[in-house]
Amino acid sequence: MIGQVIVEDDDPEFNATLGEAYRLRDRPICLCCDKGASMYVAKIGEQLVIKRMPLSGGEHDPQCPSYEPPYELSGLGPLIGGAIQLDPANGLAALKLDFSLSKRGAKKVTGAPTQYEGPVKNEIRKLSLRALLHYLWHQGGLTEWTAHWAGKRHWFQVRSHLMDAAATMTVKGGALVERLFVPETFRLEDKAVIVQRRALALEDIRAPASGSRKLMLLVGEVKEFASARSGQKIVIKHMPGFPLMLEDGAWRRLQSRYAAALELWQANEAFHLIVIATFGMTPSGIAGIDEIALMCVTEQWLPIENAYEQRLVESLARLSLKSVKGLRFNLPSAQPMAAATFPHHRPSPVALYIVPPDADGGFKVALAEMIAARPDVEPWIWRVAEGEMPVLPVLSEFSTRQPSRS
Incomplete structure (x- = not known):
């Protein structure tokens, strides 16, 4: 109305x-x-x-x-109103980042940390590099699976969703989409124009003679990691002939902090490994990574953290009903979240929780409090240490309805 x-x-x-x-x-x-x-x-x-x-x-x-499922069920809740400030007048989200999009002087390359433990500070929470990737994925609708996606998603669709999401975000008053590079689908017959467009997009980050230099954000799919004479180089799909250089120390830290994502990717050839990185250009035109984070996604481009989420997500992808994958953003791994939700389940939405086999008492108490805080959302819990994954709620409904239809 x-x-x-x-x-x-x-x-x-x-x-x-x-x-x-x-x-x-x-x-x-x-x-x-x-x-x-x-x-x-x-x-x-x-x-x-x-x-x-x-x-x-x-x-x-x-x-x-x-x-939309309640923000409190994922790592998005603590960020709304602080790191993510929504303006209803223009529909834009102003983001506060805990990493820089400029660089002055020498700085060691880092892998974005996956956990945030330590002293509590009275300050506005900010988006880590991984959290920004999660927010782009969430706002782009890439965490959702519906009957509309009955076929296979392709990179050009993923890219379109990411760019549309970035168009609704600002960083320090400027449009995020102007600092974000997501490679377009590469076609050999269009190589010349694609390379020309890429050069134009990255023109502003070439190193100046002095002073600070701009960094660009990259979101892409890893094709391979390859050894270089000094350090490592990351080859991105749809960016042939344009590797990104990574120092040895940063490569070792990346392998340690994102061991689970790398293991999942290496174990299944259908999976994709997504990289988000800030990078700049040397005067000689070499692209060097300043900060980097990784995320493993399934064949359907749905993010997963471990083999348990993999099993859940694969089960969800076989359904025609809408499901939404939960994301961790800045949350530490020791804190529970809804691995996924059925937002349109009747009579009430369902939140799907996974209790890993190594969960301690604090995890279980926090999960119980999370469930109690949302009595309007029906919980489904897979306690991995107790056995196989329970039947999904929608499958239970279908099994009870099926005889009456036949």
Whole structure:
């Protein structure tokens, strides 16, 4: 409902009504539930779209496309309002990063840490490099699996979703998409124009004669790691002839911090290894990595942390119902989160939790508190130490309904 008029997106006057609502800053009301849920009209590029208000995904009916599982079930919750500040006036998210997009003087290359233990500081949380990758994946809808994705996802689709997500984010007042490089699908017949576009995109990060230099963000798929005369080089798919150099010390730290992701990737040829890195260019045109993080994803590009999540995600991918993969963002591995959710499950959404075999008492207490805090979400728990993965809730429903259909 916009004003006092109920409209649908196939109405002939829908775009005009939307334009007027945007001009007057009217709040559309989603009628998915009895009390209605306030939304807003955002302008993304030249297109007007209706978006849910920040932190309001849980106010929508679970069957509504605007419904979103509670942020508290994943590592996204602690970041909203601090590291991620949402502006309903323009639909953009201002991000605070804990890494730099510029470099002055010598600095050792690092692998982005996977855990954040240590003293508690009274400061605004910031996005780590890994958390930014997770947020791009989440906002790009790449954590979702529906019947729409019955076929295989391809890199050009992944890239499109990532770029669309980045277009809704800002860093220090500037558009994130202007500092992000996601390689386009490489075609040999288009090599010359692709290389030319890449050179143009990276023109601003060539090292100046003096002073600080800009860094670029890369999100791509690792093709291989190869030894270099000094250090290691990372070859990115769709970027032939453009390796990124990594120092020996950084390579050793990367292998240690992301051992699980590397093991998963090496164990299954269908999996993809995603890299996010800040990098710059030397005066001679060599690309060097400043900071780096990794994420393993399945054949369907769904992120996984371990073999248990792999089994769960593969089971979810065989279903036609929508599921959403949970992500850790900045959360340490010792803290529980929902590995996935069924947001449109009836009569209530379902959060899927995995208790690893080495979980301690603190993990179990934190999980119980998380479940108790959201009585509106039905829990499903796989305690790995106790045996095989339980039957998924939707499969239980189908098994009870199937005889009546046959």
